[in-house]
Amino acid sequence: MPKPIVAIIGRPNVGKSTLFNRITGGRVAIVEDTPGVTRDRLYRDAEWCGRQFTLVDTGGIATHQDDPLVARVRSQAEQALKEADVIIFLVDSRTGITADDEEIAALLRRSDRPVILVANKVEDFSDPTVTHEFYRLGLGDPVPISAAHGLNTGDLLDRVVELLPAVPAGEEGDALKVAIVGRPNVGKSSLVNRLLGEERVIVSDLPGTTRDAVDTYIRRGEREYILIDTAGMRRKSRITVPTERYSVLRALRAVERADVVLVILDGTEGVTEQDKKIAGYGHEKGKATIIVVNKWDLVPKDERTMDHYREAVRQELSFMAYAPVLFISALTGQRVDQVLMTIDAVGEAANRRVATGTLNAVVREAVLLTPPPSVKGQEVKIYYATQVKVKPPTFVFFTNRPEGVHFSYQRYLENQLRQAFGFEGTPIRLIFRRGRER
Ligand SMILES: Nc1nc2c(ncn2[C@@H]2O[C@H](COP(=O)(O)OP(=O)(O)OP(=O)(O)O)[C@@H](O)[C@H]2O)c(=O)[nH]1
Numbered sequence: 271m272p273k274p275i276v277a278i279i280g281r282p283n284v285g286k287s288t289l290f291n292r293i294t295g296g297r298v299a300i301v302e303d304t305p306g307v308t309r310d311r312l313y314r315d316a317e318w319c320g321r322q323f324t325l326v327d328t329g330g331i332a333t334h335q336d337d338p339l340v341a342r343v344r345s346q347a348e349q350a351l352k353e354a355d356v357i358i359f360l361v362d363s364r365t366g367i368t369a370d371d372e373e374i375a376a377l378l379r380r381s382d383r384p385v386i387l388v389a390n391k392v393e394d395f396s397d398p399t400v401t402h403e404f405y406r407l408g409l410g411d412p413v414p415i416s417a418a419h420g421l422n423t424g425d426l427l428d429r430v431v432e433l434l435p436a437v438p439a440g441e442e443g444d445a446l447k448v449a450i451v452g453r454p455n456v457g458k459s460s461l462v463n464r465l466l467g468e469e470r471v472i473v474s475d476l477p478g479t480t481r482d483a484v485d486t487y488i489r490r491g492e493r494e495y496i497l498i499d500t501a502g503m504r505r506k507s508r509i510t511v512p513t514e515r516y517s518v519l520r521a522l523r524a525v526e527r528a529d530v531v532l533v534i535l536d537g538t539e540g541v542t543e544q545d546k547k548i549a550g551y552g553h554e555k556g557k558a559t560i561i562v563v564n565k566w567d568l569v570p571k572d573e574r575t576m577d578h579y580r581e582a583v584r585q586e587l588s589f590m591a592y593a594p595v596l597f598i599s600a601l602t603g604q605r606v607d608q609v610l611m612t613i614d615a616v617g618e619a620a621n622r623r624v625a626t627g628t629l630n631a632v633v634r635e636a637v638l639l640t641p642p643p644s645v646k647g648q649e650v651k652i653y654y655a656t657q658v659k660v661k662p663p664t665f666v667f668f669t670n671r672p673e674g675v676h677f678s679y680q681r682y683l684e685n686q687l688r689q690a691f692g693f694e695g696t697p698i699r700l701i702f703r704r705g706r707e708r
């Protein structure tokens with residue numbers, strides 16, 4: 271299960287970022303007395319009484335600067351309503367209720383999300399009348415706080431934790447987290463639907479309809495998965511819709527918390543620059559990756575079309591030669607069964623540990639077969655290796671000259687390890703350290 275999300279909403283200048291920093295214990299950011307000062311940190315993890323959650327500061331959500339304030343505040347609130355498990359609605363006890371507050375309150379009253387109404391900037395907690403007028407918003411008892419001084423914020427957090435969804439038993443454990451990423455409209459939601467075997471995510475022809483990452487928990491026999499369905503990532507220059515900034519962040523976050531990344535390509539198009547960038551995120555983060563070429567039903571083909579496409583993928587994504595390539599149709603269901611099987615396989619490979627003895631037998635033979643080239647007349651010796659980590663499998667090689675192991679020789683060693691141990695679908699890392707013969 272992902273961490274629950276708690277959003278702070280409210281009109282500009284009520285103290286959202288002050289409260290955000292107070293709760294997450296971040297450095298108190300430079301807050302100015304100017305309404306609408308933009309910050310770029312939207313999400314931060316927080317914990318209270320052992321419960322973890324992700325806090326969102328909606329003041330940082332990008333909106334059209336040209337839009338009237340009311341529209342901006344409303345779109346931020348709507349965004350928060352879509353994804354938050356609990357909402358903190360912040361008002362300013364010094365200014366009292368404004369038209370913007372009324373507008374947000376109306377939105378909140380129509381939604382079914384738990385809302386905590388919080389009156390900020392309270393100086394005198396002994397005076398019960400300071401928060402009285404806020405009852406009129408129809409959202410229950412206002413909680414008085416001072417975000418700037420950290421007064422009563424503990425009580426507020428108690429309320430937040432009470433309202434968080436319960437942690438379902440046994441769900442924290444072994445489920446493999448699978449991020450489904452790709453450009454808008456390549457068929458991410460359609461694939462998720464197929465994998466679920468039922469229509470649960472709304473699919474539409476409009477690019478970018480799937481705005482938020484949706485986490486779905488599925489079980490197949492003994493195995494459990496969490497599918498993280500992300501919104502399409504747009505090229506930076508084309509980001510015009512306010513929520514796009516959100517989408518890119520979410521997609522990156524999805525990759526970060528995933529064990530396996532499915533990069534979905536549109537079979538009717540080649541591999542684009544955007545595809546490369548998306549695939550690159552997973553590679554850099556050391557995630558096991560599967561390339562899924564979708565809409566294969568639409569591709570006019572003969573018996574060589576698949577090989578051609580595969581070659582193109584290999585060429586464009588040459589940095590991830592380890593990733594298996596599948597050709598599917600989310601629409602007809604063709605070969606979709608291979609997706610879960612391949613997820614299992616690459617998930618296992620990413621977690622594989624090789625015994626030190628076996629590893630060194632392979633390394634010795636590889637070195638014997640092709641010794642490392644010497645550098646400036648000096649011999650380079652590889653003494654032994656050991657696996658220090660999984661996800662991704664990471665190996666430390668001890669050598670007399672770590673800087674002398676040429677990149678092409680590192681490639682050679684990587685290939686030898688792959689030949690011996692597989693590791694299909696996962697990057698592996700080789701680290702060279704100075705050491706002595708054992
Ligand atoms: N007196 C007092 N001032 C506060 C308190 N909390 C925040 N402020 C001040 O209110 C102003 C606005 O605070 P911010 O945290 O930037 O408000 P915001 O809601 O994030 O504002 P936007 O960025 O415009 O959305 C700052 O000058 C803060 O110092 C408080 O508890 N008491």
Ligand SMILES: Nc1nc2c(ncn2[C@@H]2O[C@H](COP(=O)(O)OP(=O)(O)OP(=O)(O)O)[C@@H](O)[C@H]2O)c(=O)[nH]1
Nearest residue numbers: 454455456457458459460478480502565599600601
């Ligand atoms: N012919 C065909 N059409 C498909 C296939 N997969 C998806 N589509 C269609 O492609 C369109 C986009 O599919 P979605 O699943 O919404 O794509 P998405 O990647 O989630 O899109 P965003 O929400 O924009 O990120 C829909 O009209 C689907 O019916 C496929 O395998 N074959």
